[in-house]
Amino acid sequence: MTDAAPAPTAPTGAEVNAQVAAPGFRILAQYVRDLSFENPRAPESLRVEAKPAIDLGVEMNAQGRPDGLFEVDxxxxxxxxxxxxxxxxxxxxxxxxxxxxxxxxxxxxxxLLTECPRYLFPYAREIISRATADGGFYPPFMLDPIDFASIYAQRKQQIGGTAGSGQA
Known part of the structure; x- marks a missing residue:
């Protein structure tokens, strides 16, 4: 007599439902809504010898749609x-x-305001890199990774602090 491992069993209906109901999201589409690139002093701006100062702004917006999907910008x-x-x-x-x-x-x-932007970011980063390269800048501008969870937490704290200070 040999010791055999038990034969695998098919998942029960409850196990299948648990797998289907696991929290998550799917990306159905990605797109450029708006893109603007300005090189106002070209070609002189291409000869910049000093390292330029960079001013970076980041905004995340999300809204629901009537069809139950969500748009994240x-x-x-x-x-x-x-x-x-x-x-x-x-x-x-x-x-x-x-x-x-x-x-x-x-x-x-x-x-919507942390994980979804995190998945969109690499594509947005590539578009910005290509735009600066096409504008004549070498090396092209590469954004550093962004901590969207930290930005979201700071925004919530500002909103909470503002709302709390107004209640006196």
Whole structure:
């Protein structure tokens, strides 16, 4: 007589439902909503010898749709200057269409404003890099990774602090 491992069994209906109901999201579409690149002093701006100062703006916005899906926009604004002279400016609004499944209502906002932008960011970063390269800048501008959870937490804290200070 040999010791044999038990034969695998098919998942029960409850196990299948648990797998389907696990919280998560799917990216249904990604798109450039708006893109602007300015190189106002070309070709002189291409000969910049000093490292330009970079002013970076990051905004995340999300809204529900009547069909139950969610639109998430990641807005990135980059302005490079040297000695008060503009080198380049890039503004990008990169969006995505997301379907949520099994997400508790109190978890929807943090998911839409932290995880969804995190998945959109690499594509937005590449678009900005290509725009600066096409504008004649070498090396092209590469955004550092962004901590969207930290930005979301700071925004919530500011909103909470503002709301709390107004109640006196």
């Amino acid at each position: 990641l807005k990135l604004s980059i302005k490079a200057t040297t000695d008060q002279n503009a080198v380049f400016a890039v503004e990008l609004v990169y969006g995505g269409l997301f379907a949520l499944q099994g997400v508790q209502e109190h978890d929807i906002e943090p998911l």
